[in-house]
Amino acid sequence: MDANGAGTGPARGPAPKNLRAVVDPVDRAILRVLAEDARTTNQSLAQQVGIAASTCLLRVRALRESGAIRGFHADVDPAALGLELQAMIAVRLAAHARGSMGPFVARIRRQPEVVDVYFVAGANDYLLHVAVPGTSDLRDFVAEHLSRDPDVALTETSLIFEHTRAVGRL
Template sequence: MPVPPNDARREVATDRAGLDEVDRAILRILAEDARLANNAIADRVGIAPSTCHARIRALRERGVVRGFHADLDPAALGLGLQAMIAVQLSAHTKQQIEAFVRDVPRLPGVVSAFHVAGADDYLLHVAVRDSDALRDFVLDHLTGHPAVRHTETSLIFAHLPGTLTGLGLAD
């Protein structure tokens, strides 16, 4: 159902992030299919293509939309084993943290890295060929890293993607 366009004669409710119903509709559509053409998004939302383009550009400039990415299947790329590796640093000096942050994203198999609070300092999502490759990754890249004190590896059996509800964008 099209969302009524933003009309200067009426107030449009916005949420805490400054998003109105049109922005939220655009974000829902982009989250479902970021390859959809601007004209198709505009048509589905019920706004002019030029307005849609300006809205998407503004969402990018504000950092709400960080980019447009392909959702790749690691198994289809020959990376049939995924894991989350909890990492504790040996010290929290600026030099060790900078070295770890510099090195980790470049390591083969790292899908993403999260700086977290709690007992662990980082969580690494990795995708590798098999259990031998996972063992080698931990031994070659983590336990030998001067900043790393301890690691704990959990295998990922299934990835259950979140919903738009989790981002507050559900209808």
């Protein structure tokens, strides 16, 4: 359990389709504070949003159960793990693979190089954020896990020179 009375894993169950209906202004304030620092204690969180600590704990639990809070994590610099090269890889699935989107995501998200998977609109279907030790590892990842996949029609790789997390966007 963390200081907010919740585990550190992802939330259980599917998120509701309309989170706005279950998130009021106090919940939004809680989410903003936790997005800035998920290690904030329940007491500090309650003070920052102007509610009792017991109420805050109940609200955080409800936000986890609703799927509004998907989990708590440490924002680790991949370079600290020896993963010096990051890239965004746009992936377009073949027309015959439109029914295989779920299995594709299930396969690709298990790869240790994959940091995040984004389902996107536009010419491509997915953006993969990957982190690897170097260029040969990136080449191997693309060749082994994307180019050889019969469901993948096209990939386009963009190197990430620097990543800075935005602050105060919630």
